[in-house]
Amino acid sequence: MSRIFGAVRQNGYVVRDIQAAMKHWIEVMGVGPWYYMDRVKTDWFRHRGEDSAVEMSIALANSGDLQIELIQQRNDAPSLYKEFLDAGHEGLQHMSYWSHDYQALYDKAIGLGYRIGHEGQIGGDKGRFAYFDTQDHPGTVIEISDISGTKGPFFEKVRQAAMSWDGTRPIREVGGAKS
Known part of the structure; x- marks a missing residue:
């Protein structure tokens, strides 16, 4: 639990x-089913304050109440994902905190001195997310995500599916992006 x-x-x-990552999580870790979005469409995306045309694929599954997100960036547009890979890393890049009052949490973090690494929006004004530039140690980037819109119910669907997953249909393609 973070006090912030x-x-x-x-x-x-x-x-x-x-x-390959989904296959590993399914076969080695026993985690699934995975909700896979081949090309996530962002409403907007900014890296270090500049617009960026990032393209990515995302897969989501749960292990208990913890959601696991896999992200593969599909182009060379600036992002914290690209910086992470360019530094020779692969694997855990961020931890995400969810909020129904995104703006208040965002303002609190900025007020405490956190700096935005990248941020964007998916699915309208209740689909914002921000990654703070806390990557001094791999795996410690902090993301906050607004779940007051369509993401909240979708994330709950992913969690519920994992609770009763029997190993069938381990990868489920999703047409619209929800991450």
Whole structure:
């Protein structure tokens, strides 16, 4: 539990091959089913205050109440994901905290001196997310994500599916992006 952000709700892994990563999590870790979005469409995305045309694929699954996110960036646009990979890392890149009052949490973090590494929006004004530049140690980037819109119910669907997953349909393609 973070005294600033609350409970960690998601661990985000930046990977070079999302299909191989899903296979590993399914076969070795026994985690699934995975909700896979081949090309996530952002409403907007900024890296260090500059617009960036990042393209990415995302897969989501749960292990208990903790959501696991796999991200494969599909282009060379500036992002913290690209910086992470360019530094020779692959694997756990961020921990995400979710909020129904995103703006208040965002303002609190900025007020405490956190700096934005990258941020964006998916699915309208209740789909914002921000990654703070806390990557001095791999795996410690802090993300906050607004779940007051369509993401909240989708994330709950992913969690519920994991609770009763029997190993069938381990990868489920999703048409629209929800991350």
